[in-house]
Amino acid sequence: MTDAAIGFAASARGRWSEDTLAVVLGGAILVAGLASYFGVDVLGWTVTTAVWSDPGKALAAISKNYAALGGLGALLATFAALLVVLTAGAAALGERPARFAGAFTIVFVIAYAAWFVGAQAHLAAVTPADQAKFGVSWSLRLTNEGGYIVALLAGLAIANFLPRFAGWLKEAIRPELYIKIAIVILGAFVAVTAAGRLTFASSLLLRGVAAIVEAYLIYWAVVYYVARKWFGFSREWAAPLASGISICGVAAAIAVGGAIRARPQVPVLVSSLVVVFAVIEVLLLPFLAQTFLSHEPLVAAAWMGLAVKTDGAAVAAGGIAESLVLAQNAAEGVKYQAGWMLGVTATVKVFIDIFIGVWAFILAYVWTNYINVQPNAGKARLGEIWARMPKFIIGFLTAFAVALILALTASPANTAKLSAAIGEANAFRVIFFVLTFFSIGVLSDFRKLWREGLGKLAAVYFVSLFGFVIWVGLLISWLFFAGVKPPLVQ
Numbered sequence: 001m002t003d004a005a006i007g008f009a010a011s012a013r014g015r016w017s018e019d020t021l022a023v024v025l026g027g028a029i030l031v032a033g034l035a036s037y038f039g040v041d042v043l044g045w046t047v048t049t050a051v052w053s054d055p056g057k058a059l060a061a062i063s064k065n066y067a068a069l070g071g072l073g074a075l076l077a078t079f080a081a082l083l084v085v086l087t088a089g090a091a092a093l094g095e096r097p098a099r100f101a102g103a104f105t106i107v108f109v110i111a112y113a114a115w116f117v118g119a120q121a122h123l124a125a126v127t128p129a130d131q132a133k134f135g136v137s138w139s140l141r142l143t144n145e146g147g148y149i150v151a152l153l154a155g156l157a158i159a160n161f162l163p164r165f166a167g168w169l170k171e172a173i174r175p176e177l178y179i180k181i182a183i184v185i186l187g188a189f190v191a192v193t194a195a196g197r198l199t200f201a202s203s204l205l206l207r208g209v210a211a212i213v214e215a216y217l218i219y220w221a222v223v224y225y226v227a228r229k230w231f232g233f234s235r236e237w238a239a240p241l242a243s244g245i246s247i248c249g250v251a252a253a254i255a256v257g258g259a260i261r262a263r264p265q266v267p268v269l270v271s272s273l274v275v276v277f278a279v280i281e282v283l284l285l286p287f288l289a290q291t292f293l294s295h296e297p298l299v300a301a302a303w304m305g306l307a308v309k310t311d312g313a314a315v316a317a318g319g320i321a322e323s324l325v326l327a328q329n330a331a332e333g334v335k336y337q338a339g340w341m342l343g344v345t346a347t348v349k350v351f352i353d354i355f356i357g358v359w360a361f362i363l364a365y366v367w368t369n370y371i372n373v374q375p376n377a378g379k380a381r382l383g384e385i386w387a388r389m390p391k392f393i394i395g396f397l398t399a400f401a402v403a404l405i406l407a408l409t410a411s412p413a414n415t416a417k418l419s420a421a422i423g424e425a426n427a428f429r430v431i432f433f434v435l436t437f438f439s440i441g442v443l444s445d446f447r448k449l450w451r452e453g454l455g456k457l458a459a460v461y462f463v464s465l466f467g468f469v470i471w472v473g474l475l476i477s478w479l480f481f482a483g484v485k486p487p488l489v490q
Contacts (some may be wrong), residue, residue, distance in 0.1 A: 003310040010108075016092040016093055017156065018176055018254070020087055020391055021089045021177065022180030022181045023165065023394065024089075024484070026182075026183075026184025026395055027395060027398075029181075029185055029425050029428050030188050030399055030402075030422075030425050033188075033421050033424040033425030033426075034422070034425070037420075041063055043062070043425065043427075044064075045077045045078070046078050047059055047061065047074035047075040047427070048061075049119045049144060049147075050144070051121055051130070051143070053100045053120070053121040053136060054258070060337060061425065063159050063420075075112070078431070079105075079108055082108065082431070083105065086100070087100055087104070089177075090104075098268065099174055103168065103170070103172035104171075107435065107439070108435070110158075111438040112431070115147035115150035115334040115431075116433045117184045119146075121136045122136050124139070126139070128141055128331075129299055141331065148433060149283075152279065152441045153441065154438060155438040155439065156279065157263070157461065159441060159442050159444050160446060160447070163445055167379060173439045174439060175436045175443065177376055178436040179311045179432065180395075180434050181318070181429075181437045182428075183350070183395075183396050185429040185432070186429055187347055187399030187400035188351045188422050188426075189429065190400060192422045193337075194404070195407030204343070204344055207481060207484070211302055211480045211481075212481075213477045215354060216246060219242075220242050222468060223246055223464045224238050226460060227460050231459065235267060236260065236263070236266055237270075237457075238271045239272050240260075240262060241461070244267075244274045245460075247309075247352050247355065249381060251268040252356050252359075253271050259363045259364035260363055261368075270457065273458060274461075275443050276307065277441055277462075277465060279444050281307065281317065281318060281470075282305035282309045282317045285303070286317050287324065289325060290321070290324035290325055296478070296483075297322075297329070297340075300321050301321060301322065301341035301344035302345070302481050304318040304321050305344065307465075307473040307474070314345060315345055318344070318345025318346065318349075322338065322341035326341070335488060340487065350396055350397075360369065368416075378461065390416060403417070403418075
């Protein structure tokens, strides 16, 4: 069963939704991180991994207050905290706690090992000075976020060569949950980053919203037409497929499938396809961005948000693109501040997610009252907008607002303290990103998905995605963001 199917079934049982759990856990991590801003260092034991050539110097606690733990102690403390909290969350979702705990232990070990390997200097050292510092003669210059790629490849290897092992891990393979928690935390990180350049950040926000509206009105109509006219799909299949390709993949397909009262297998199969193509996009688009858009970093960032589907893949692709593009510019002597590219990608993706609720309501109204009219079904209600709205978006916006208010009201002396506090919470955001990448890989058993009859659906997806979605997204990103640069490192 895919992550989408698990979430669909859980919601049918009336359990907590992943959105609600993501808001609760992401919010709790932020509150614990902000405690250090007010003098109580709650998360200082969180592990961080630096670029390394000597593995003994790679791991450390994020705060000097917990330096006595050492790297291994910080790693064990971080794992124990995540194990307890996420196992409780799995119980709230209706999963078996003991089964989740065993699977998550293995998932964490493999995913963090991938992150550790990705931080090795031959992969992660950026500038010639960095290479000299670590004593290496060459590097792929991925920064330590190359660990995302290593985690994804590890997941793909397990899915396609060790399917039984992948099945055993499935209880802890929840990419949408992990990325939603990460996005809630990201809201605060983006706010603190933006506070120093509020006028510039506001301009990016407006550009992002305009780009979304323009792209989406093109995407959905064309994909729906292709599915119906070129491939002969029914409305029941065409609408979730168009929404999955056009908006944010899994969440959009499930929301629209429910809105039009499609059979459960329709959005689940579409969601499986979304995950497969998201893997391809993550492996391909960031490197195209590095090659052709290195001097237009925010065009590249917006492109990731408009072209890559699912929250996990899009935001993660933005992270990889940022690391690649910033590293290439740094090697050329231009050092942009980190966080702005990822912030643009996340902003574009977040506003696309917000649009899911509106679009699901529109389709629910049209289907209920004009296409699939049932004698006793009743009219679609305004309350369905709230029912379809992804709740983790509210978490992201709340985190953004709170952190922005704190940043704008902080004295110069407290600004560094606030950044450090959000940085402690952000360390968990990085870990959840790694878990997301690994999970996306484990879900991508290409042979199994093909046997389930996804060939024709895949053809629609391939034609739509590579025929125009990616290129229209690039064009719109260029129109709105060309010439706009992130701030330089002071």
